[in-house]
Amino acid sequence: MKRLPLIPTLVVGIAIAIMIGLGIWQLQRMAWKEALLAEYRTAVDRPPVAWPVVPDASALPLYRRSSVHCLEVAGWRSSSGRSASGASGWVHIASCRTGAEGPGAQVVAGWSQRPDNPAWSGGPVSGIIAPDSNALIRLVAAPPVAGLQPVQKPSPEDIPNNHWAYAVQWFLFAGIAAVIYGLAVARRTRSPMSA
Template identity: 60%
Template sequence: MNRLPVVATFIALTAIATMIGLGIWQLQRAEWKDELLATYATARDQPAITYPSVPVAGDPPYFRRSTVNCLQVLGWRAVSGRNAKGESGWAHIAHCRTSGGEGPGAQIVAGWSRSSKNPEWTGGIVGGVIAPDSQYIVRLVANDPVAGLTQSQPPSTEDIPNNHIAYAVQWFLFAAIALIIYILALRLRNRR
């Protein structure tokens, strides 16, 4: 009778157990993401909130209605975006001063256009919906565009990826494939 190779068996079983653990973790993340998206889906129906002066990365108020007073536009950035009709172009985001200089200010999606050229807007009161922002955690997408821009596509929970089930299946398949390869390697070894 052939003995199992101890080191190879240990490495294979550790790798397989790790992949199964990662699959279970992705299933747990899928459940968490479903709850998070359900919370976001009900956020628009809740009362408007004060725009966060210092947003917290772990609990941002995404999809809540809010209003910001842009006292001064400090700068602009144009990012690829869509308008309310779904057409591709540029979303114009104003970096605004909202107080006497303290705090990070506010990012306001002032509107959309086909051109990346910054609009002529110096500030004002803007109402809209709080959305995710890759650089500043949150930004306000204006309900009514300013400076001749067209309305940007409103933020949607459908834009937040929820592919944890697919990742879980992927990890479980990797574990199964690793087990099959290990069994085939053992059979080949035992034929010698």
């Protein structure tokens, strides 16, 4: 009977251990994400917070009520989105100047059926803090400004929590690697010794 090849067995063993470790890490991330989502679900019921001048990426006040004074709209961006009634259209996001310096604030002014920039030059805005892909956070105006319609309310349910699927994927990869290597070793031990 042939002995197991040392180096390939070691490499496959390490790879399988890494994949199992990644699966366990995803399970830990799932528990963390569930706790975070539970906190976000209760955020809207808590007292309003001051608008953070410089958001802390590790402790974003998502889904909390807040307000900001938009001194001047420095620019607009429009993206496809839904109104509060579920209609497809355009969400209008103002890049607001809030002081002489600093990053300012991104404000979702509201929703319309056209991508044209609204006729709004700024002012006080209240609403809910939501995630923003460009600036970490943005304030979703409630009520909307400039005669726009309300956008679909930001919800923690929109944040994906697919760590369970990732964990299962890593465990499957580890199992498949073990089966394939086991079949390769079994085939090697059954093959006749070369002369």
